[in-house]
Amino acid sequence: MLALEDPYAVVYRQIHAVASSDGEEVEILERSSCFGGGAWSLHHYSKGPLVVEARSVGEWFRYRVRAGRSDLALASSRRSAGIEAVAVRGDEVEITYAGLGGGGVGATVSRSRAGDVLRSSVSESGGGKVGRGTIVLPRRERIAVGVDDTDSKTEGATWSLVHNIAAKVDRPEARYVSHALVQLFPVPTKTQNCVSTVVEFAALPGKADPMLAEFRDLLERYTVSEETGMAVYRGFDPSPLMEYSQLCRTERIAYDLAIETAARTGTEVVIAGRGLIGALAAIPFCGRPLASVRPGE
Template sequence: MRLSDPYTIPYKGIYAVADAKNELVEIMEHSSCYGGSAWALYHYSKSPLVIKSRSVGDMMRYLVRTGNSDLQLQSSVAAAGIESVIVSNKEIEITYSGLGGGGVGATTCRAYANGVLRCRISESGGGKRASGTIVVPRRERVLIGIDNTDSKEVGATWTLAHNIAAAVDSLEHRYISHTLVQLFPVPDKTQNCVATVLEFACIEGAKKGLLEGIKEGLMEYSVSGETGMVALSDFDAASLMEYSRLCRSRMITKELTLKTAKENGVKICIGGKGIIGALAALPWFSRNNESVTL
């Protein structure tokens, strides 16, 4: 056996989306070793800048305030953390610190991740305190709701949505999450009445190509004449939750959907009746355990 680097496990990718004012950032770390990332999630959650943290499959997600903090690291109790998050121009600079093995995670494991533009790292491992700074592109979140691509004879919206998303995935528009959203079982449903929301993290200028690619895939492979596709570029979709709850509790009209989409800056990409459920799916992105129940 020969290991090229026995003490480094690079993350598969690290991506960061910022809000419009650059006051909030969500850092998304695609893990190569869930055990190590779960340890980091526990310790990083105690960092002063971290508002909320969670794991979605093998993706560790940290909602943070931008700025600097004074990390008071303590072995075994608070052994690693996020020290600073700075947004400037089209980039986001993130500094991590950690003790011992936590320092290895803060430096080499993150510095060599896909999506990192450049880095500065200190020596790590053993009993040292180590720090690492990575620079990643500033990204915006793009949410795409899809519904009604199948028929009573063939297809399933959630599988088609995922396969198209995986096909268009690139470093410019990274495919982050796929979420099934249970809707009110209307009489003309295919079977289970479930919509899908896709989440992407896009660098500036990548949104147009992303939407064109997904629309092209749906137009080619959908077997329904009522396919709906909608898109929203925003840090979250909280303003659509009231509409979504209505759609998940009773039948609503397409007219209400069109009005709500216009009021909330949502783009109608494919305008079949499926836009009703597609719009309702948006605020549930990455909330997979909650979205599958009414």
């Protein structure tokens, strides 16, 4: 006879916390096992006082929040669940969720059992009760890897190669969390569609270098271009590269500007072919694949 091990728990596959350097802001990334449940949470959680931005990116639900504690003022059907508290404590991030009824189940068991959770404490939930759950996650940093020009007129596709490499090097110390194709200005040297690619990792501080070395090795092995570019940005907010990116999306720019921009923004040049121009332009669109595919204006 078929049986359900836990009929009321839909456990998130992964949850990560990417913190700013000062610990004042955190982006919570939840990899859902049920999109419908994640969408319900997104609707209610986005109304919480601590939430600055909430959005879905495929199977990932992302909440940019301020550190602190708030009164959610839970109300059935209007604000049934939310993020009640966020605290950055050294190399850990503590998140408390609360919810009414089924929202309390999501706030407790569904998140406490997710991958990469270090430890948790939960109250009873379900029915008419208010459920609360606190999870503790390793503090992570954002690593954005921009790549361009890996193909030729006859073979290859940068976006697919970069995705496959990112999936291959994914590990607990550096989780692969997003992929975006970035539409660039159609320069004469383009292969076909003139897009670059950025992939994003949520990494434990100081633990990303082995992953990045493997990423570079695989990229150099499988690229079919002599002009491949690869750049790496480490930081909570890659927006310092957005002005350059928008320029690259609206006109043809010189290679020297890419080198100058990398130095000014602290972006590491890993492979310095002509594709570096587009690789840098991709980085500020990490985690925003719906915006990045639109032509620049």
